[in-house]
């Protein structure tokens with residue numbers, strides 16, 4: 001090993017606290033514990049904490065999965081005592097409140113990695129901007145990627161990106177940066193972290209892909225198939241790139257794990273709650289009957305609102321997100337809205353060429369999208 005190689009060995013954080021004992025929080029805690037870290041997981045449910053401590057199980061969120069040993073508690077101060085790094089893994093709408101609650105207990109030097117995928121409704125702030133308003137100067141980053149919780153918890157080979165902005169790398173040698181130290185804290189033979197300094201690009205991919213997956217599910221549920229899925233994924237990547245760039249992120253970040261990778265995963269399987277909600281709505285199931293009436297975290301449903309608000313504010317078209325918003329929140333008809341979407345003016349690909357052609361079928365009497373016999377489709 002050369003001197004240069006030796007100098008770039010990063011030291012993992014010894015003790016890491018995970019805030020949120022739902023499916024993704026528990027899966028990430030399992031990743032950290034398998035990688036040899038001392039892990040404490042905080043959740044608000046006493047029974048769930050007891051089950052993790054005594055049976056190494058979280059049967060509500062990850063049924064039938066054996067977890068490695070970790071310590072669970074419902075006491076926030078206790079959970080954060082001595083934590084060298086913190087992962088916050090509750091849904092995006094709870095992020096501000098959770099950060100305000102952890103702020104008095106967390107060492108300001110400890111990096112805080114945000115794992116929720118979303119944008120705050122009303123403010124249009126990224127999760128990292130919300131956290132910066134509530135924490136006491138902690139380095140703030142994100143962990144994101146194509147990572148279904150159950151597969152991750154079962155140690156299926158998984159890759160994800162650990163992103164912290166360059167300002168935190170600037171004052172440190174690269175191997176001492178929070179991104180590098182968190183990456184080695186998580187990394188194992190089955191969990192492969194990548195590093196990024198484009199936090200904005202990473203956060204935008206994670207937030208927008210859920211809305212696109214709802215659109216994809218709606219079209220699949222309505223009976224359309226693989227051509228439609230591939231088109232929506234490609235168009236969705238363009239929406240993600242445009243928003244990332246407008247907010248100062250990099251377009252190429254969107255082509256990586258946290259954009260294209262996560263969008264592809266989410267649009268490909270009903271393991272995804274976002275895809276699954278779209279499918280059920282596309283099949284004509286009423287919203288309150290979806291998931292058999294159970295409350296389920298569907299980030300794209302909430303974030304269709306915040307993303308369209310943000311797109312309005314900065315003047316971006318984001319047509320797929322607007323379709324989803326119109327159907328979910330304005331009561332627009334699903335088939336009619338998609339028919340209009342599919343017969344928009346013809347554009348160039350990539351968008352660098354400015355052209356917009358009236359659609360030749362715009363005045364046709366026939367509906368633009370055929371009615372399908374779903375048994376055959």
Ligand SMILES: NC(=O)C1=CN([C@@H]2O[C@H](COP(=O)(O)OP(=O)(O)OC[C@H]3O[C@@H](n4cnc5c(N)ncnc54)[C@H](OP(=O)(O)O)[C@@H]3O)[C@@H](O)[C@H]2O)C=CC1
Pocket residue numbers: 020021022023024025043044045061089090091092094115116117118147148149150296297299
């Ligand atoms: N599941 C996955 O595959 C992945 C999820 N994510 C992201 O992780 C985030 C969390 O999702 P996920 O873990 O799947 O969701 P789950 O529904 O599985 O779990 C949500 C967790 O948050 C807790 N919670 C909900 N509301 C509050 C609140 N107000 N205060 C404190 N705790 C609260 C719940 O507690 P209780 O049980 O008591 O209600 C539960 O422990 C989302 O943004 C999601 O997009 C990212 C990658 C993968």
Ligand SMILES: O=C(CO)COP(=O)(O)O
Pocket residue numbers: 117145146147148149210213262265266271272273274275297298299
């Ligand atoms: O973000 C996820 C996978 O990367 C989980 O997707 P869902 O929230 O749609 O289940």
